[in-house]
Amino acid sequence: MASIELKNITKIFRDAKRKRDLLAIDDVSLSVEPNQFLCLLGSSGCGKSTLLNMIAGFEKPTGGSVTVGGKPVDGPGADRGMVFQQANLMPWLPVWENVAFHLRLKGWRKADRRAAAQEYIDMVGLQGFENHFPAELSGGMSQRVGIARALLLNPQVILMDEPFAALDAQTKMDMQEELVAIWQKQRCTIVFVTHSVDEALVLGTQVAVLTSRPGRVRELIDLDLPRPRDITGQQFNDHKRHILNLIREEGMQQRKEAKPDSMAASRQGAAA
Numbered sequence: 367m368a369s370i371e372l373k374n375i376t377k378i379f380r381d382a383k384r385k386r387d388l389l390a391i392d393d394v395s396l397s398v399e400p401n402q403f404l405c406l407l408g409s410s411g412c413g414k415s416t417l418l419n420m421i422a423g424f425e426k427p428t429g430g431s432v433t434v435g436g437k438p439v440d441g442p443g444a445d446r447g448m449v450f451q452q453a454n455l456m457p458w459l460p461v462w463e464n465v466a467f468h469l470r471l472k473g474w475r476k477a478d479r480r481a482a483a484q485e486y487i488d489m490v491g492l493q494g495f496e497n498h499f500p501a502e503l504s505g506g507m508s509q510r511v512g513i514a515r516a517l518l519l520n521p522q523v524i525l526m527d528e529p530f531a532a533l534d535a536q537t538k539m540d541m542q543e544e545l546v547a548i549w550q551k552q553r554c555t556i557v558f559v560t561h562s563v564d565e566a567l568v569l570g571t572q573v574a575v576l577t578s579r580p581g582r583v584r585e586l587i588d589l590d591l592p593r594p595r596d597i598t599g600q601q602f603n604d605h606k607r608h609i610l611n612l613i614r615e616e617g618m619q620q621r622k623e624a625k626p627d628s629m630a631a632s633r634q635g636a637a638a
């Protein structure tokens with residue numbers, strides 16, 4: 367378990383094609399306590415993945431600092447496991463070798479890798495599929511392999527970037543349930559990117575609703591709902607209504623700000 371601290375994070379990307387800078391994240395500060403499950407929620411392009419990538423150490427902030435477990439993040443590390451939208455498995459390796467891939471890089475012997483992988487294969491419910499190859503797996507099963515691979519190094523923090531976005535509704539619900547069970551068992555800190563309000567409310571202990579670009583924290587909401595979450599319950603729907611209103615306001619604001627540009631563009635078009 368580890369805490370995560372984002373302090374006054376800004377991120378500017380250089381848009382080389384249009385020869386301009388793009389402010390993607392603007393002064394974001396967030397504290398995630400150990401064993402919290404934080405969902406980052408916001409519209410497309412608001413900077414969710416950028417924030418996650420800065421915690422992972424894949425991106426460096428332009429300003430501000432990121433610490434995990436009190437240590438500044440200056441690159442990827444084994445204390446942080448990452449799960450992506452696509453599992454990115456190695457097609458030539460069976461399930462157990464994909465799960466234990468990091469141990470192969472570390473030079474572990476085959477028998478030791480195989481034994482280490484089994485615990486996590488069992489945890490994600492893939493018993494019996496150890497020797498299947500990625501092409502023989504469904505989307506949900508592939509994501510299970512990706513989660514087992516991230517868990518194997520026993521990371522303090524798990525970072526998940528829309529890992530269930532491509533799954534059908536039933537598989538998604540099953541995976542959400544399993545993820546909560548794993549989080550409760552492993553007692554790790556999770557940061558989970560999603561654009562689904564329902565998903566954030568089913569999973570999180572906290573939801574950070576981000577503004578449209580540039581990303582800022584519009585509101586940090588604590589969810590003290592009992593588990594398993596009752597998606598038809600009054601409290602769930604009160605939170606949902608509130609978050610949807612925030613998102614709607616953000617959308618209206620964005621359209622308002624976009625208008626002068628589009629009007630100018632159409633004036634230019636008319637003049638041409």
Ligand SMILES: Nc1ncnc2c1ncn2[C@@H]1O[C@H](COP(=O)(O)OP(=O)(O)OP(=O)(O)O)[C@@H](O)[C@H]1O
Nearest residue numbers: 379380390409410411412413414415416417561579
């Ligand atoms: N490497 C990059 N170079 C230039 N611009 C980038 C880069 N990465 C992200 N951006 C821009 O930063 C903004 C935030 O992108 P990001 O992917 O973090 O958003 P997001 O909220 O995760 O979006 P989505 O939900 O669509 O995945 C976007 O405008 C995007 O175009």
